[in-house]
Amino acid sequence: MLLYVSSTPVLMDEETLVDILETSRRNNARRDITGMLLYVEGNFxxxxxxxxxxxxxxxxxxxxxxRxxxxxxxxxxxxxxxxxxxxxMGFRRAGWTDLDVNGMTRFLERPEPVADNDPSALRILKEFACSMR
Incomplete structure (x- = not known):
């Protein structure tokens, strides 16, 4: 499993995000890849x-x-x-106010590498996944 964050040079519109999502789902199915993508105001x-x-x-x-x-x-x-x-590839476009998951508000503003036993970032994605079902 890989968990990462990255930024976009420019904010992405809905059409661009849908294109990324459709392409990812198609490619990931062929490669046996699963996962979750969260986009928050220029940050993945x-x-x-x-x-x-x-x-x-x-x-x-x-x-x-x-991108x-x-x-x-x-x-x-x-x-x-x-x-x-x-x-x-699960997907969620969110705003900063949506990130108040177990005290993790604004995690994407200053992400730092964490130890393998620190589930903070993974917990955010799990919470979003559960709320989408």
């Missing part, structure tokens, strides 16, 4: 699950995508069972 937080080589290839693709800048890896760890296994 994403968890990617799947085979290690597929994750590493996707990470490189994202890092070289001009992303400043990719910061928050968590990279093997997992026994997928958290987002039913989704080729």
């Amino acid at each position: 937080m994403q968890v990617i699950e799947g085979p290690k080589n597929a994750i590493l290839t996707l990470k490189e693709t994202i890092a070289n995508d001009p 992303h800048s400043g990719l910061i890896e928050i968590l990279s760890t093997p997992v026994g069972e997928r958290i987002f296994g039913n989704w080729s």
Whole structure:
């Protein structure tokens, strides 16, 4: 599993986000990748699950995508069972007020790498996933 944050050079409109989501879902299904993508006012937080080589290839693709800048890896760890296994890519567009998840408000403003046992960023995505069902 890979959990990262990145920023966009310009704010993305709905059409651009839908295009990213549709392309991601199509590609991820072929690569056995699942996950969750959160977009908040020019910032992405994403968890990617799947085979290690597929994750590493996707990470490189994202890092070289001009729509992303400043990719910061928050968590990279093997997992026994997928958290987002039913989704080729869950998605949520949110505002800062939506991020008040267990005291994690504004996490995306100043993300910092965390230890493997600190589930803060992953908890945010899990909360959003649960609220979407």
